[in-house]
Amino acid sequence: MSTQIHVKNPKTMAFILMLGAFLGLFGETALNMALSDVMEEFSVLAATAQWLTTGYLLVLAILVPISALLMKWFSTRQLVVWGLIISLLGAVLAALSSNFPILLIGRVVQATGTGILLPVMLNVVLLIFPVRKRGVVMGVMGLVITLAPALGPTLSGVIISTMGWPYIFWISAILYVLLTIFAAVKITNVSEITKPKIDILSILLSTIGFGGLIYALSTMAEVALSSPKVWVPLIAGIISLGLFGIRQSKMASPLVNLQVFKYPMFTLGTLIMCLGILVILGTAILLPLYLKGALLISAAAAGLLLLPGNAVNVIMSPIVGSLFDKWGARRFVITGFLFVLLGNIIFMLVISSQTPAWQIVAAFMILFFGLTMVMMPSQTNGLNQLPRELYADGSAAMNTLNQVAGAAGTAIAITVFTAGQNSYMIDFPYANQQEVLAAGVQYAFYFITGISVVGLMCSLFVKKPGEIKKKSAVAVKTTEPVRS
Structure with missing residues (x-):
């Protein structure tokens, strides 16, 4: 039986949902490049300023589990339009903020809208495209999930240097307005409203x-x-x-159906996705601090230095998507984590207050070359094992844990970074500020490298859902009692 739901304009629907999700995920890290500016303007420390990212992710982690319930209570159009409107209100509030608490509230409101949009995007895309096209479509969606938070510091760096950090939100607000109008006309309902x-x-x-x-x-x-x-x-x-x-x-009728975790490749795919998101967001908050604070590079230049890594992601995502159905997830995920590990080892070894910028660019490119091969294949392989009736629950569970991992990655990265700085100042009390900051970032990359090792170990267990069924069938056959 086909799991596809036929709609008039599936590509248009997918575009609206992916652009809305892109804006929301871009918002996760867009302020990372502006953290030092915000810290100076509002007189707050890094541990406080990081709440602008961690708080955003925290709201997503809280809200996404409720998304499966929302999809059973409201139509797809209602959820998408209201998700965009709430995101718009948050962006405007953040743009107008005159102090840190108001800026944080704006971020929380914007995250609420994103928390509605993300699971709806994943669930709808799984329903409106046939299985044979899912690899390519999920490749594009994988690009959105990884590119948006990675591109945040690059684009915001240029915006900060030319117009100031509030314009990060004004530009997002304009796009939210256009997208809301478009969504109200083009989005059709694909969810089954049961009102549990x-x-x-x-x-x-x-x-x-x-x-x-x-x-x-x-x-x-x-x-x-x-x-x-x-x-x-x-x-x-x-x-x-x-x-x-x-x-x-x-x-x-559970809020999140934990039956999804009885499917081994879904569970493993979710774990690998979490590790990947943790690496992406940990790196996304550390590198802007390092480039601006230790290498004394401007926001615009720091953003542009991260652009080649994002370009690798853009080029690789559709290639991985088109080859996924032919090659399967295992090859991609194992190879990808080898590159992720290599990129993090380079960061761990070369970061200092005197590091040539090209070494950071090269390591970042290697890192994202690997991450592109990890994210989409592990996600698609995991969701492909679920039956259609568990798509909404699966996407909610996966997105929830991804946001938790992202928030944890950001929080732990800053914690380890702070500990590294304190340790270095004890050993070298006369070191300058650039050396102390670089030492803290290098220390944090020991943690991120360890996560890469765990991810590589997990990737060795990836299989196609079909292979699991075949092995299960063989096992059942060989354990049947012999009838006399």
């Missing part, structure tokens, strides 16, 4: 669980691990997530 019962307790447990976890990781950059500000939300988050999982497994 809303379980408030599940929403509360999910919010406390993911919120507590990310808050604890983010606070570690400012206070010691032994502080109640860290361990109280950490323990509350872990307990809440445990209770959330137990409750979902016992409900007839």
Whole structure:
């Protein structure tokens, strides 16, 4: 039976959804290049300023689990239009902000809109295109997921140097207005509206669980691990997530159907995606700080230095998408993580206050050459194992954990970066600010390199869903009792 839902303009729908998601994901890292400017303008430290990124991801992590429920209550058009309108309001509020709290609130509102759009995009694309075209379409979507946060620092660097950081939001706002008008006309409903019962307790447990976890990781950059500000939300988050999982497994209509994790390639694909997102967002917050603070490069020049890596992503994504159906995920993911590991080892070895810029450019290109081969194939391979009725739950679960991983990656990267700086200042009390900052970034790349090693180990277990079924069938055959 075909899993495709026929709509009049599938490519137009996909374009609107992907552009909306691109703007939202671009917003994840767009302020990274402006963090030093924001820190100076509003007199805040790096540990506080990083909440502009971590807070954004935290909202996504809280909201995305609810997306599967929203898709059963509201039409596709309603969700897309309102997601864009909420994102627009957040962008305008951030652009008009006169202090740090208002800027942070604007980011939170914008993230709320993105949290609605992301799972809808993934679910709709899976439904409106046939399986035979899914590799190419997911290749384009993989480009959106990886390129948007990676391109954030590059584009924002140019905007900051020419117009100022508020224009990051004004430009996004203009695009949101145009996209909202377009969506109201072109988007048609593809979801099945069943209006299941809303379980408030599940929403509360999910919010406390993911919120507590990310808050604890983010606070570690400012206070010691032994502080109640860290361990109280950490323990509350872990307990809440445990209770959330137990409750979902016992409900007839769960908020997130945890049955998706009974499919091994979906679980593995989600884990690999999380590791990839963690590397992308950890790198995306560290490199702008390093290029501007240690190498003393302007925002525009720093952004342009990251452009070749993004160009590799643009070129490789459609190639990987077109070859995915022929080659499968395993070859791509293993090869990809080898390049990711190589890129991070180079960063780990060469970063200093005197590093030639070309070495950073080369390492970044190698890193994204690998990440492009990791992200889309692992995501598509995982989702391909799910039956159609679990697409919405699968996309919600995958997107939730991706945002949690992104927030964790950003928070831990800043925490390790701060620890590295403190350690270096103890050993070299007379070092200048550029040397201290470079040492902190280098220290953080030890952590990101370790994540790359874990990803490479996971990639060795990737298989096609069809291969699993064949092996299962053989196993069942060989274990059948012999009848006399």
